[in-house]
Amino acid sequence: MKGKLVIFTAPSGAGKTTIVRHLLAHIENLDFSVSATSRPKREHEEDGRDYYFLSPMDFRKRIENEEFLEWEEVYEGQYYGTLKSEIERLWAEGKHIIFDIDVKGALNIKNTYPDDSLAIFVKPPSAEILFERLRNRGTETPESYRKRIKRATLELTYEDKFDVALLNDDLDAALIQAEKIVGEYLENE
Ligand code: 5GP
Numbered sequence: 001m002k003g004k005l006v007i008f009t010a011p012s013g014a015g016k017t018t019i020v021r022h023l024l025a026h027i028e029n030l031d032f033s034v035s036a037t038s039r040p041k042r043e044h045e046e047d048g049r050d051y052y053f054l055s056p057m058d059f060r061k062r063i064e065n066e067e068f069l070e071w072e073e074v075y076e077g078q079y080y081g082t083l084k085s086e087i088e089r090l091w092a093e094g095k096h097i098i099f100d101i102d103v104k105g106a107l108n109i110k111n112t113y114p115d116d117s118l119a120i121f122v123k124p125p126s127a128e129i130l131f132e133r134l135r136n137r138g139t140e141t142p143e144s145y146r147k148r149i150k151r152a153t154l155e156l157t158y159e160d161k162f163d164v165a166l167l168n169d170d171l172d173a174a175l176i177q178a179e180k181i182v183g184e185y186l187e188n189e
Contacts, residue, residue, distance in 0.1 A: 072105050
């Protein structure tokens, strides 16, 4: 039997990565879909754990070879995508799969597997709070911060397109809520 797909999406900075990590630590038989990206590796990130870091040329070659289930140029010149081989690897291990992915990629996967996926949009309390969080994260250059604000503004308009909107105002409450939603979804075989 193929595992189910749990897709987490949100504007950058809404806290979805924290929620996804929490679920991985607390829900059995759930594993992370490691995406490929052409963006530079951040300090503390590990190749093969956080992302498969590819050169832009390698990424484009794999697009041509149709190796991706979906891919997006999320920021100008920075590609992100889900490799088909990654999903097959996790299914072969009998796992349910969780994704941390942008809004368009999330809709693509949802449309490819409508009956086997749950798509959750993590919603920040407000656009202002989201921008503030992004500013305080300290991982971005001014240029990349500017790109992220532009992108987040677009992504905020996507909320209605997903199965569930999960408000991340108080993080602890959001974690409990996420565990409940995903736990119930996976139990209902
Ligand atoms: P970051 O650079 O902060 O790690 O990620 C930037 C954005 O790209 C986030 O919204 C993240 O969820 C998204 N992303 C990560 N992996 C993928 C992927 O495989 N496909 C798509 N479409 N977006 C992704």
